[in-house]
Amino acid sequence: MKYVDEFRDGVLAKNLAASIAQESRPDKTYRLMEFCGGHTHALSRYGLLGMLPANVQMIHGPGCPVCVLPIGRVDLAIRLALEHDVILCSYGDCLRVPASEQMSLLKAKARGADVRMVYSALDAVKIATQNPTRQVVFFAIGFETTTPPTASVIKQAQASGLKNFSVLCNHVLTLPAMEAILTQPGGVPLQGLVGPAHVSTVIGSQPYQSITSRFRMPIVISGFEPLDLLQAILMLLRQVNEGRAEVENEFTRAVTPEGNRKAQALVDEIFEVRDSFEWRGLGSLPVSGLKIRAAFAEFDAELRFPDLVYRNVPDHKACECGAILRGEKRPQDCKIFGTVCTPDNPVGSCMVSSEGACAAHYTYGRYTDSKGMP
Amino acid sequence: MSKTKSIYVRPLDIKQGRVDMSHGSGGRASAQLIETVFTAALDNEYLRQGNDGAVLPLPPAGSRLVMSTDGHVVSPLFFPGGNIGSLSVHGTVNDLAMMGARPLWLSASFILEEGLPLADLLRIVDSMARAAKTAGVVIVTGDTKVVERGKGDGVYISTTGVGYVQGTTNPSGNRARAGDTILLSGTIGDHGMAIMSQREGLQFESAIESDSAALHGLVAAMLATGADIRVLRDPTRGGLATTLNEIARQSGMGMVIDEAGIPVNKAVAAACEFLGLDPLYVANEGKLIAICAAADAAMLLAAMRAHPLGQSAAEIGAVIEDASCFVQMKTKLGGRRMVDWLNGDQLPRIC
Structure with missing residues (x-):
């Protein structure tokens, strides 16, 4: 290649x-x-x-965008899918993130929720266009990389007068x-x-x-x-x-000092900074997340479904995702790593995404651990 | 077929017709579908009798019977390099071949979805017939059911196969021993990526074809060398990585494989890179893994390479002592990491 x-x-x-x-x-x-x-x-x-x-x-x-997503935000998506009968579109990595009461989007899907895995935000708009009688919500996550595509589809939805499309925004800042x-x-x-x-x-x-x-x-x-x-x-x-x-x-073939101005302008047009946003592991951080500006409020799922109220949910007691995300502990230092918590049955979010520290160590590195667990 | 007067007033409309519920009712429409589509294409002395089962001769004295079964739910039904019909023959023939068996007979059970174009069904059954003929197996008995529209996905096919194995041939997943050599019959990931290239929402132009093929000829050539083939397995769902882990666990051994030695077609590697997939986990339908004593490896590899389905066969690693049964890999870069079981579903509905 x-x-x-x-x-x-x-x-x-x-x-x-x-x-x-x-x-x-x-x-x-x-x-x-x-x-x-x-x-x-x-x-x-x-x-x-x-x-x-x-x-x-x-x-x-x-x-790791999936890892820093707190349980309460995943709960919102699950509630939308189960209680509001929406078509919930999500990137594949989010589907298995453990939420409250041992739920996940994947388990919600098995209970009859209409959860669809998409490869791009554009696919969610396409699904909304094809299903005019259904509300379609895009579960938007990620750092500055995935924010411009979300901004772009919101703008597109407004231009085409799409009434059944909204975004549950979880975009965060590096x-x-x-x-x-x-x-x-x-x-x-x-x-x-x-x-x-x-x-x-x-x-x-x-x-x-x-x-x-x-x-x-x-x-x-x-x-x-x-x-x-x-x-x-x-x-x-x-x-x-x-x-x-x-x-x-080092990445001069793609990164310039000023970055992608066009993308920055687009993001600035659609989003503004939240006063604070909760991160898994890091707690509530001021000016660390984005929300949709008032001019595009009709595409904000948190406003379209007003009974959707964010609740802070503590992580599993034994889960060390917080300390691992802060760099204080290594995956193998967690008591439940590789025993209770595995990629097939993740307890914490770091075991879900392939970018998560626990999943990476479990999948590629655990043969070096002295425990030698299978 | 029989010379008795046809009981059907009108012939089946293959061009425009579709499967409807009456085709599964067991009545005249069922009989017409079976005669026109299945018996005609798959014609043989057993099917022709029209009985509930097939009465079959015993295999040679001293041999042992081998039986295996496989369900096929691939989506889309047609893909570059094959379709669900040929796949359903190769799948079961290969399961028998991996036991070191010579496959003889297959049964085929069809679940058809109301609305399936008869032309599609005919294409599928024709392709089954061709695959069976090439492989030298006979489809001796079958069944057809129809489910309502929306309750199937066009067609599901289950096949069961019977064959026999002779002499001391005894490949088994639990026979890998430390020091053994791991051989692979060719490139990995072709089938899974051929399917992926056709998936709705992901369509990309590529020249990738499924490797779907019957492997018992290759296996026969390998057995003819006289080498003690300890393990034979086709890395289908879950790909090479998952199959090696299965064998490691069954044998209670570890493995070390060499990334640089694993053949991957350029187009497959590029498509995987593009979609963020690892070819080690992508399915194959015409490849096998063989494990043998290191002393036998060169001879076995030569026999594989001399066969059309094993031309790019390669030695990819060795079995080691490891109570944790880990599969490790030397990366092309010079590092080392482990190769774990497939986690979750990388590509659903591929076979």
């Missing part, structure tokens, strides 16, 4: 791994957080963690979450951050400067391919060793 194989070259990978080993100083421990779930997945899938020296540790961050990670009391001391790939194509590399300057935290924006990641880790090590704290961009 042209333009893909080049970024997965085994010889180059070995050279990069050797450079990383050379750059790392034996007297130092480098704790680097990959913010984004896509990076967590790539590190595990390509077996990169085992190629790093022992003193270069990757800490998994909260950048920078407030990064800030929360770096300011939490008792958090893990980090030496550097791997910046997200796709998010950065939209917001650009400039916004991260507030983080590097405020927290003196090196950031390297990285692509999702394995060579991207190894290169970004090497760049972070160099920053740490040279005492620099800058925003560096």
Whole structure:
């Protein structure tokens, strides 16, 4: 595959791994957080963690859209599907996220709810057009990457006068979450951050400067391919060793300093920032989520179905998703990892999405655990 | 067929006609459908008798009977490289072949949905007949039921097969031993991606064809080498990854496979990349995994490569001691990770 194989070259990978080993100083421990779930997945899938020296540790961050979705928000979607007889359209990853009372969208579907998996927000609009007598709700989740497509379909729905389409908006922002990670009391001391790939194509590399300057935290924006990641880790090590704290961009083939202006303008036209939004693991964070502007209120499912009221629901008692999302614990540190909580029967959200830290470790890495559970 | 005067006033309208409830009533319409569509295409001495079952000769003395069954619910019914008819023959023939058996007879049970175009049904049955003839098996008995519109998906086909195995041949999922070699008969993911390319909402243009094929000829060539084939299995649903995990668990062993050694067609790799799928988990309908002692591997691999269905056969890894029964993989990149069971449903309704 042209333009893909080049970024997965085994010889180059070995050279990069050797450079990383050379750059790392034996007297130092480098704790680097990959913010984004896509990076967590790539590190595990390509077996990169085992190629790093022992003193270069990757800490998994909260950048997995499904993982940070609190139970209460999934409950809203389930209630819409079960009690309001809507066609609920969702990305596939959300279907198995555990909600209250051992429900999930997938279980709601088995009970007769009309839940449909879509690959794009556009498919939800298509379903609404094809079913004019039914209310169709798109369960919108994700960081800045998936927000522009949602904005685009809302605008399209308004232009075409679509009356039976609305969006349950759960879009969140990257920078407030990064800030929360770096300011939490008792958090893990980090030496550097791997910046997200796709998010950065939209917001650009400039916004991260507030983080590097405020927290003196090196950031390297990285692509999702394995060579991207190894290169970004090497760049972070160099920053740490040279005492620099800058925003560096490894993913120059897609990320510019200013980002995608057109997408930003579109998002700004449709959405505004919520006063606060609840995140799984990080709690309620100010100005960290988006809601639909008043001019597009008719497409806001939370207004169209007024009895839909958000309730905060605590996570399962034994579930460590919160601490794992904050980088304080590793998946294998959780008591129920791989026993009670597995991808087939997830208790916490980090075990659901392939980008979740627990799912990635369970699927690709658990053979290295001393427990050796099957 | 019989020389008695036809009891049907009008012939079945194959071009425009559709299956209706009367075709499953057991009355004259059922009989007409069976005669015109099924018996005509699948014609053989057993079906021709029109009895409730087939009376069959015993296999050679000293051999053992093997029986297997498989249901087919693939959607769409027609896909590049085959259709539900050919698939339903290959599926059961391959299940028998994976026991080291020579397949002889099949039964076929059809659940038809009201409204299915008769022309589609005929195409499917014709393709079954061709697949059975090529594979040298005979469909000796069958059944047809009709369900109301909306309660089926065009047609479901269940086939059951009987064959026999001779001598000491005894491939079984629990016989893999540490040090054994794992062989794969060709590229992975072709069937699943051929289906995926036709799915509503996902249609993409590709030249990917299903690998659906009967494997007992390849198996016979492998058995003829005299190698002790410890395990034979076709990696269908769940793909190579899931099948290796099944074998590892049955045998109480671990495995280490080498990503660079696993053949994948370029178009399949590209389509998987595009859809975010892993070819290791995508279904195959014409491939097999064989596990044998390391000393036999070269001879067995040569026999596989000499057969048309095993031309790109490859050695992909080895069996190791591991009480946790983990399947590990050396990645192309030089890293290592494990290859777990398929989780959830990557692609529903593929066979």
